[in-house]
Amino acid sequence: MTELNARVGRPRSEQARDAVLHAADDLLLEVGYAALTMKGIAERAGVGRQTVYRWWSTKAEILFEASVADAEEELSVPRDPVPLADLTSYLGALVTFLAQSPAGAAYRTLLAAAQHDPAVKELIASRDVLTDSTRSVLARNGLPASDDAAARVIGPPFFWIMSGRPPADFPTATLARDLLHALTMDG
Amino acid sequence: MTELNARVGRPRSEQARDAVLHAADDLLLEVGYAALTMKGIAERAGVGRQTVYRWWSTKAEILFEASVADAEEELSVPRDPVPLADLTSYLGALVTFLAQSPAGAAYRTLLAAAQHDPAVKELIASRDVLTDSTRSVLARNGLPASDDAAARVIGPPFFWIMSGRPPADFPTATLARDLLHALTMDG
Amino acid sequence: MTELNARVGRPRSEQARDAVLHAADDLLLEVGYAALTMKGIAERAGVGRQTVYRWWSTKAEILFEASVADAEEELSVPRDPVPLADLTSYLGALVTFLAQSPAGAAYRTLLAAAQHDPAVKELIASRDVLTDSTRSVLARNGLPASDDAAARVIGPPFFWIMSGRPPADFPTATLARDLLHALTMDG
Amino acid sequence: MTELNARVGRPRSEQARDAVLHAADDLLLEVGYAALTMKGIAERAGVGRQTVYRWWSTKAEILFEASVADAEEELSVPRDPVPLADLTSYLGALVTFLAQSPAGAAYRTLLAAAQHDPAVKELIASRDVLTDSTRSVLARNGLPASDDAAARVIGPPFFWIMSGRPPADFPTATLARDLLHALTMDG
DNA sequence: GCATAAGCGAGACGGTACGTCAGGTCTTACG
DNA sequence: CGTAAGACCTGACGTACCGTCTCGCTTATGC
Numbered sequence: 001m002t003e004l005n006a007r008v009g010r011p012r013s014e015q016a017r018d019a020v021l022h023a024a025d026d027l028l029l030e031v032g033y034a035a036l037t038m039k040g041i042a043e044r045a046g047v048g049r050q051t052v053y054r055w056w057s058t059k060a061e062i063l064f065e066a067s068v069a070d071a072e073e074e075l076s077v078p079r080d081p082v083p084l085a086d087l088t089s090y091l092g093a094l095v096t097f098l099a100q101s102p103a104g105a106a107y108r109t110l111l112a113a114a115q116h117d118p119a120v121k122e123l124i125a126s127r128d129v130l131t132d133s134t135r136s137v138l139a140r141n142g143l144p145a146s147d148d149a150a151a152r153v154i155g156p157p158f159f160w161i162m163s164g165r166p167p168a169d170f171p172t173a174t175l176a177r178d179l180l181h182a183l184t185m186d187g
Numbered sequence: 188m189t190e191l192n193a194r195v196g197r198p199r200s201e202q203a204r205d206a207v208l209h210a211a212d213d214l215l216l217e218v219g220y221a222a223l224t225m226k227g228i229a230e231r232a233g234v235g236r237q238t239v240y241r242w243w244s245t246k247a248e249i250l251f252e253a254s255v256a257d258a259e260e261e262l263s264v265p266r267d268p269v270p271l272a273d274l275t276s277y278l279g280a281l282v283t284f285l286a287q288s289p290a291g292a293a294y295r296t297l298l299a300a301a302q303h304d305p306a307v308k309e310l311i312a313s314r315d316v317l318t319d320s321t322r323s324v325l326a327r328n329g330l331p332a333s334d335d336a337a338a339r340v341i342g343p344p345f346f347w348i349m350s351g352r353p354p355a356d357f358p359t360a361t362l363a364r365d366l367l368h369a370l371t372m373d374g
Numbered sequence: 375m376t377e378l379n380a381r382v383g384r385p386r387s388e389q390a391r392d393a394v395l396h397a398a399d400d401l402l403l404e405v406g407y408a409a410l411t412m413k414g415i416a417e418r419a420g421v422g423r424q425t426v427y428r429w430w431s432t433k434a435e436i437l438f439e440a441s442v443a444d445a446e447e448e449l450s451v452p453r454d455p456v457p458l459a460d461l462t463s464y465l466g467a468l469v470t471f472l473a474q475s476p477a478g479a480a481y482r483t484l485l486a487a488a489q490h491d492p493a494v495k496e497l498i499a500s501r502d503v504l505t506d507s508t509r510s511v512l513a514r515n516g517l518p519a520s521d522d523a524a525a526r527v528i529g530p531p532f533f534w535i536m537s538g539r540p541p542a543d544f545p546t547a548t549l550a551r552d553l554l555h556a557l558t559m560d561g
Numbered sequence: 562m563t564e565l566n567a568r569v570g571r572p573r574s575e576q577a578r579d580a581v582l583h584a585a586d587d588l589l590l591e592v593g594y595a596a597l598t599m600k601g602i603a604e605r606a607g608v609g610r611q612t613v614y615r616w617w618s619t620k621a622e623i624l625f626e627a628s629v630a631d632a633e634e635e636l637s638v639p640r641d642p643v644p645l646a647d648l649t650s651y652l653g654a655l656v657t658f659l660a661q662s663p664a665g666a667a668y669r670t671l672l673a674a675a676q677h678d679p680a681v682k683e684l685i686a687s688r689d690v691l692t693d694s695t696r697s698v699l700a701r702n703g704l705p706a707s708d709d710a711a712a713r714v715i716g717p718p719f720f721w722i723m724s725g726r727p728p729a730d731f732p733t734a735t736l737a738r739d740l741l742h743a744l745t746m747d748g
Numbered sequence: 749g750c751a752t753a754a755g756c757g758a759g760a761c762g763g764t765a766c767g768t769c770a771g772g773t774c775t776t777a778c779g
Numbered sequence: 780c781g782t783a784a785g786a787c788c789t790g791a792c793g794t795a796c797c798g799t800c801t802c803g804c805t806t807a808t809g810c
């Protein structure tokens with residue numbers, strides 16, 4: 001028995017955990033990150049404030065836990081045997097994720113918060129779901145799967161969306177073509 | 188007469204304005220954006236709270252006014268007659284600005300805040316100093332100075348720094364070469 | 375020459391003085407003493423704030439100046455040759471003044487303010503218009519015109535109104551009769 | 562069960578309540594009513610501002626709660642079998658209460674505030690401790706215990722103290738004698 | 749008749765209290 | 780011992796008024 005005393009007392013309520021994660025997701029879309037409060041999350045979830053603080057330190061941690069799984073799923077596009085088509089469709093998913101998805105909103109928000117909050121920075125660094133998925137797409141198309149290659153894929157759509165431009169106007173096809181050419185040279 | 192009543196009452200104190208802008212700059216570096224408060228700025232500046240609210244609505248507005256001028260200066264690199272060298276040195280300045288400069292920190296912070304604050308988004312949109320300077324560098328090297336060309340220049344270093352990687356590791360030269368090639372084709 | 379340089383410069387504006395006094399009177403009735411502010415008085419009077427501060431230090435001083443003249447007039451009842459009738463009609467005027475008149479409201483307010491503001495206490499002490507008029511009524515009816523005789527006349531209606539009871543219910547006649555009897559004995 | 566949910570959550574802190582009431586009492590004497598602030602009371606009591614606002618809306622309510630009990634005690638003089646002596650000693654207690662006692666200062670202050678604050682007026686009307694105690698003294702001496710009889714007892718010393726005269730100079734004995742005579746006639 | 753001087757309305761200045769809100773901690777009773 | 784409830788202290792919020800200080804202007808006197 002490695003966890004002799006682990007089961008002493010009332011077990012954690014899965015119901016409370018889910019309620020908190022959903023409340024955080026909902027409130028992020030409704031009121032935005034700045035107006036998102038631990039108090040508000042607890043009240044929306046119908047949960048005591050202490051229960052929230054017991055399991056998460058900050059609203060960023062809640063958002064992170066709430067969005068990582070969704071993010072992974074939304075970014076996993078089916079592989080296309082033609083590299084150009086594969087990369088293009090992935091870039092499209094990236095733009096959609098960043099601009100439209102609740103999990104994408106959480107990602108942008110967390111990266112933003114990380115700029116002035118070391119704890120969030122560490123959280124993000126521990127699991128950068130965007131870089132990870134991009135590297136796997138590069139790898140499966142025989143391209144270099146380095147961090148800087150990933151940054152060259154993610155960067156343009158990321159800046160595009162972060163600076164508030166319409167996702168539809170982003171030149172996905174052109175970028176895919178150029179990246180494929182450039183990264184093939186590099187490798 | 189455009190400003191008939193402009194000189195009624197005590198005129199605005201330039202001294203107070205400067206004190207507020209500098210206080211905001213200093214405090215951003217010292218305590219970060221989240222802990223930056225209107226109250227704190229006013230106290231650091233030795234200024235009444237009302238005086239801050241009289242001229243700026245939010246801490247974002249103060250930071251914006253405080254950083255725009257600095258940003259423009261730091262991003263204006265002397266032109267190199269060789270396009271590759273010119274673009275490379277500009278990319279270097281971009282990385283340095285984003286990663287090291289107080290004005291760059293303010294820029295990252297504001298773009299972050301814009302993700303959940305429409306007022307900040309509008310502010311940024313009214314004067315995106317990064318896109319502007321990039322477009323002018325592209326133009327002077329005979330490259331297409333569109334918004335999406337700019338996004339392809341800014342995006343990679345922007346994501347690199349935003350996700351907390353070391354500025355020194357960013358592949359400035361490679362990116363400059365590839366961009367020059369790709370954008371020449373597009374044009 | 376007592377006032378050699380007294381007439382140098384622009385003379386005081388009587389118009390501004392009147393506007394301030396009336397504004398104070400009006401605002402006292404409209405918003406009450408607590409919500410009466412120097413700023414509000416100045417704005418209502420259409421006068422600069424400095425002009426108010428130049429001539430009065432506190433809102434109490436303004437009210438005092440605004441009400442003393444009115445008070446004296448309202449409390450000067452025509453003499454009745456029959457002492458009981460004279461005293462009765464004066465008591466009636468007293469009740470009406472305290473309960474209904476704007477100047478009476480100002481008097482109650484100032485006496486209230488005097489309880490915790492020594493400056494107001496001194497102001498009132500310098501000219502207690504209620505005690506003065508009462509003493510003169512006592513004197514003209516051959517009664518002792520001491521301060522404590524005055525207090526015995528003023529006290530009951532004063533407490534009655536101060537504690538918020540309806541003026542009509544105050545037993546003017548009974549009090550006048552008893553006072554006349556008691557004070558005659560004392561003298 | 563009238564208070565089914567009364568015991569849910571952390572119970573109110575009696576310690577905080579007492580600290581606030583004492584702080585209000587102390588500060589009233591130290592700085593006066595005008596300079597008495599909710600913020601100051603909270604700080605002096607070592608209590609959060611929200612805790613004060615949670616239980617009391619205004620400084621007047623705090624003073625009222627702080628003084629009523631004291632007032633009742635200070636005004637309950639032991640009965641003297643001789644009516645004149647009983648009334649005289651009660652009048653003495655009244656003067657002392659109004660002029661010297663902290664609770665008396667609170668009473669004067671509240672009656673003052675009631676002149677321009679309907680909420681305070683209602684508060685006072687709900688429990689006029691001065692009128693109540695006076696009526697009971699009148700009753701136990703076989704005199705009419707009406708509101709206007711009470712006003713004739715309280716009025717003179719009340720006006721005396723309110724207008725700032727020395728308590729020692731108030732003619733307690735004369736007033737007691739005259740009142741006894743007059744009210745006996747009325748009854 | 750022009751300088752000097754003081755009063756004028758306007759409005760910005762550095763402060764401070766307002767009443768509210770969220771933070772994070774604590775203390776209950778219940779399950 | 781986890782939970783919901785809710786009171787606790789702390790401290791920032793944005794507003795109002797404080798009393799003071801410039802401004803440009805007006806309106807007197809007096810050299």
